[in-house]
Amino acid sequence: MGQVIYLEDQKVTLSTEQATEQGRSDIFLKGNLYFDTLSLFNTSKYSQQQQKLADSLTRAMWNPSTHQTWFMHHTWSKNLSVETNTLALGTYQNFSSQWQLGAYARYDVEDKNIEDMEAKIRYQSCCWALQFGAKRSFVAQGLYNNSFTINFELSGLSSNQNSIKQRLANDFNF
Numbered sequence: 081m082g083q084v085i086y087l088e089d090q091k092v093t094l095s096t097e098q099a100t101e102q103g104r105s106d107i108f109l110k111g112n113l114y115f116d117t118l119s120l121f122n123t124s125k126y127s128q129q130q131q132k133l134a135d136s137l138t139r140a141m142w143n144p145s146t147h148q149t150w151f152m153h154h155t156w157s158k159n160l161s162v163e164t165n166t167l168a169l170g171t172y173q174n175f176s177s178q179w180q181l182g183a184y185a186r187y188d189v190e191d192k193n194i195e196d197m198e199a200k201i202r203y204q205s206c207c208w209a210l211q212f213g214a215k216r217s218f219v220a221q222g223l224y225n226n227s228f229t230i231n232f233e234l235s236g237l238s239s240n241q242n243s244i245k246q247r248l249a250n251d252f253n254f
Contacts, residue, residue: 082108104128117143134158139253147174149245151184151252165189170252172245178204182244184251193218200244209233211244 084105107126113119119141127134140152153168170184185197200213213229 081110106134137253141252148172149248151248153186153252163190166195168252170248172248174245180204180244182248184248200247202244207235209235 106128109122109124109126111122113121121139123137124133125135126132135157136155138152138154142150144150149172151168151170151172153166155164155166157164166186166188168184168186171182173181175181180202181200182202183197183199186195187193188195194216196215196217198213198215200211202209202211209232211229211231211233213227213231215225215227215229217225217227219225
C-alpha cells in the first residue's frame with residue numbers, strides 16, 4: 081500500500097503530473113500471490129477525490145508444465161468519463177525441443193471488439209530457425225491491419241531464441 085504526501089510548497093512533481101492542492105495522492109495497493117504453478121498479481125488505485133476505485137491491473141500466469149505457459153491480463157480504468165476495460169489471453173506451447181507455438185488475443189470488453197491477436201509457430205534446429213507469424217490489429221471504425229511474417233535465423237548470427245515466449249511475457253508485463 082502506498083500514498084504520496086505532498087509538502088505545502090510543491091516544487092517537484094511525479095513525471096508529467098500537475099501540482100495538487102489536496103496534500104495527498106491517490107492510494108495505491110499492490111498484491112501478489114504465488115502458488116506452485118500459478119502466479120497472481122494485482123495493482124489498484126483508489127481515488128481519494130472520487131472516493132472509489134479508479135484503476136485496476138490484474139495479471140495471472142499459469143505453468144501447468146515446463147513446456148506450457150498461459151497468460152491472462154485484465155486492465156480496468158475509469159478516468160473522468162472514459163472507461164477502459166480490456167482482457168488479454170495468451171499461451172506458449174513447446175511441443176518438442178524443435179517446435180514452439182505462441183498466441184494471444186486482446187479484447188475490449190466495453191466496445192465488444194478484438195483489439196489485436198497474433199499467432200506464431202517456430203521450428204528451431206541446431207543451426208537455423210524458421211518462424212511464421214500472423215497478426216491482426218484494430219485500427220479504427222471496423223478497420224484492421226493484417227500482417228504476416230517469416231523469419232529465418234542462422235544460429236550464432238541472431239539473438240532471437242525463444243522469442244515467442246519472451247514476447248508474450250513482455251506483452252503480458254511479466
